[in-house]
Amino acid sequence: MPKTAPWNYVPLWTCQLWVRALPDHLNKDPALARKTTQAIESLVREEHAKLLAALIFQLGDFQLAEDALQDGIESALIHWQRNGIPRSPAGWLLQTARRKAIDRLRRNKNFTSKSHQITHDVKLNALMQMDSEEMAMRSAPPISDERLALIFTCCHPAIGEKSRIALTLHTLGGLSTGEIARAFLDKQSTMAQRLVRTKRKILSAKIPYAVPEPEQWDERLQTVLNVLYLIFNEGYFSGGTDGQMRVNLSNEAIRLTRILLELKPEEAETEGL
Numbered sequence: 001m002p003k004t005a006p007w008n009y010v011p012l013w014t015c016q017l018w019v020r021a022l023p024d025h026l027n028k029d030p031a032l033a034r035k036t037t038q039a040i041e042s043l044v045r046e047e048h049a050k051l052l053a054a055l056i057f058q059l060g061d062f063q064l065a066e067d068a069l070q071d072g073i074e075s076a077l078i079h080w081q082r083n084g085i086p087r088s089p090a091g092w093l094l095q096t097a098r099r100k101a102i103d104r105l106r107r108n109k110n111f112t113s114k115s116h117q118i119t120h121d122v123k124l125n126a127l128m129q130m131d132s133e134e135m136a137m138r139s140a141p142p143i144s145d146e147r148l149a150l151i152f153t154c155c156h157p158a159i160g161e162k163s164r165i166a167l168t169l170h171t172l173g174g175l176s177t178g179e180i181a182r183a184f185l186d187k188q189s190t191m192a193q194r195l196v197r198t199k200r201k202i203l204s205a206k207i208p209y210a211v212p213e214p215e216q217w218d219e220r221l222q223t224v225l226n227v228l229y230l231i232f233n234e235g236y237f238s239g240g241t242d243g244q245m246r247v248n249l250s251n252e253a254i255r256l257t258r259i260l261l262e263l264k265p266e267e268a269e270t271e272g273l
Helices: 030-059 062-083 089-107 114-137 147-154 161-171 177-183 188-204 214-237 243-263 268-272
Strands: none
Touching (some): 030 062, 030 147, 030 161, 062 089, 062 188, 147 161, 147 214, 161 177, 161 214, 161 243, 177 188
16 A cells, blocks of 8 residues: 555455544544445445456456555545445446556556557556446446356466465455465465465466356366365364464355355255365
8 A cells, every 4th residue: 555545444355444544624524434434344345256356357467456446445435435425336446446457557657578568558448448438328337246257267277276275265255465374374475475476377377267168167166166175174174373263264165165156056066065
């Protein structure tokens, strides 16, 4: 987060946002501040994975999507107090996050190769076109549910087992880097590096952000189920001082399995897990 930001908050992954040092003209109504913060907390808690999945689908970049979503939440903390909570909070946040991504792409002009510049320009033009179409409709976009594709991307067989687990917990479970590091008894810096490397690998190896083709389904689904099973076991059987975090890991595995079952209810293997 930039040092000049006029507020403090807990990162979105913990779903515990609050306003402590808003500018005076925005902090005159404590009740409104609480209402706004509670609305954002609820939105992040309930829609985080869906919003992030939609952004990754549109941007094709895990890190850019995460940064843009965080930027959008920061904007909501200010704008919703000033202008009221929008009719479609999730749609507003998705649209704002995408515009924040456009701003980030416009600022990033340092490329090492012409091919990177071309990729950047194509992505920027596509986002600007999407934004223009929504402005013409004068409405926030519906949020397509891309979580199934996100699950399969995080659990792609080209990614190492521990990295699959960490990325799944981070993007779909909303756990912070520190929480994941504690769960696996790693240093936070080590886990942060692992997540960064994994996101870069997805981008550089062009791992598709998509649901597998029917002929690949059984094999790929088994990889996903293995990841969820390992997350559950890590919480259920492992020792360590942070017992609550271990219980949370098991609960998170159950929750993610339910999401998978919700998205593909006809899969007997998922139901069996």
